[in-house]
Amino acid sequence: MGIRFKNTMSGRVEEFVPLDEGKVRMYHCGPTVYTYAHIGNFRSFLLGDLLRRLLEFHGYEVEQVMNITDVGHMTVDTHDAGEDKMEKAARESGKSPMEMARFYEEAFFGDLDALNIKRAMAYPRASEHIEEMIELTGALIEKGIGYQSGDAILYDISKFPGYGQLSHKRLEDLQAGAGGRLTDEMMAAKRNPGDFRLWKTDPNHVLQWDSPWGRGYPGWHLECSVMARKYLGDTLDIHTGGEDNIFPHHESERAQIEPITGKPFVRYWIHNRHLMCEGTKMSKSLGNFYTVRGLVSEGFDPIAIRYLLISGHYQASLNFTKETLKGAWESVVRIRQFVSRMEEAAARPAAAAGGGSDGGGASSAGATASEQAVDAAIETFMKQFTESIDDDLNVSKALGHLFDFMREVNRAEPTGAAAGRAAEAMRRVDRVLGILKAEEAHEDDAEIDTLVREREDARAGRDFARADQIRDELAARGIVIEDSKEGTRWYRK
């Protein structure tokens, strides 16, 4: 069986077949850069990364694009004198809106790297695609779908019969203004309550551009329609985002572009459920609002965040707490230590065959019981891991198999080539998981080696007081010591 995903459009788990064999075009809704992205945002971005890694694992060529929203969108829509988010944040930071957008964009990329998220092919900025948005708006007006009403160009949803298909909503079920954000004035300007804005003329908006309809700014949904098409073509294989994007954002994206291209906009819509923190929705006022850099400054490793956020199914609400984050880190450490232990064991010659095999020379074909156990475990593991992860990204199940695999291999205590093969299997699946990050050399490596050797000498001389003193000293620096028959190994935690 091939790869399967739950497609929001059909509501079912479907076999994934790209439009062009061997190639996948994938678009993700990216951050609005008016503040630091929070870990809930990164759950969504990690879904994109996981998809990309899985597809590449299976040999697909992946063209991946994520937008950067750096255009404010909501000045007059709100009751509360609605100040634009970009505008407000810029004023508060004392920066110009674009300076601020670049600042948070940089921060966003920094967080991507910290979380070991692979860079997409392109990160187009909304502010650099205003021309194309204006063109699309013009084209929609020409088709009789866009219409002028007051100082806005609106989209007439009654002209797109499929409106509501993605979110499984019937338009008559929608209670107009239920979100409490529409003014009576706005409602009166619309032909249908669900009509949304393509362009807003507003010479007072901080961000404004010339258009045939006057200086103003574009509707929010336009940017993705336009940029996805520009970078990936008329039909995308995959489009992802948080569940809140399903309606109206993604619904509107397809409504805008399909009448123009005459082709399906997206083959597979994949949405992740929102992250919960401490059992409830994340909010600044509840004090359960986390950013990557915030958690890092508290001493958490960003890879622990990655592990935790990918370890639950993307369609289930995941509960994030510092306790589970700590647990996630322990799991990451265990996995990393397994791999480095196996790689060290691989450097040692294979143990002489125990129970009887290999009485002769190295040329004899007999594998030891340990080698047989390891090779069987590798085969089972690779099969089970792949089956699990292919099944709508069941990472939890895949990780279950990974821990089972480690236990079996640990039990077999392989050395030499078999240990190397076990490590290699882990490195292979890590192309999907992305938690193994290569070890970096540190300046004090040599010094630690010296201390570790000194401790070994002390132990050999049964000077345990000195040995323990060194161990404590190193522990205080985050260095963990492990003694074994093969000698002492250490690692940073």
Place this chain on the structure above:
RNA sequence: GGCGGCAUAGCCAAGUGGCUAAGGCGACGGUCUGCAAAACCGUUAUUCACCGGUUCGAAUCCGGUUGCCGCCUCCA
């Protein structure tokens, strides 16, 4: 008001009709160790929010109740 999702151990989380309800973290006991750490072995859910129903059989299907979450033109 309309539409939808979820509820599994101390915590996180697989499992969607049938062998002993994965796995991780934590905790406790053991082997190993100078002591640790790591690893391994064992214990930690007679039961899957609650009530009723269908079935030979239900965590899994159906109905109801409670709680939490999401969408209904800012939101990952």
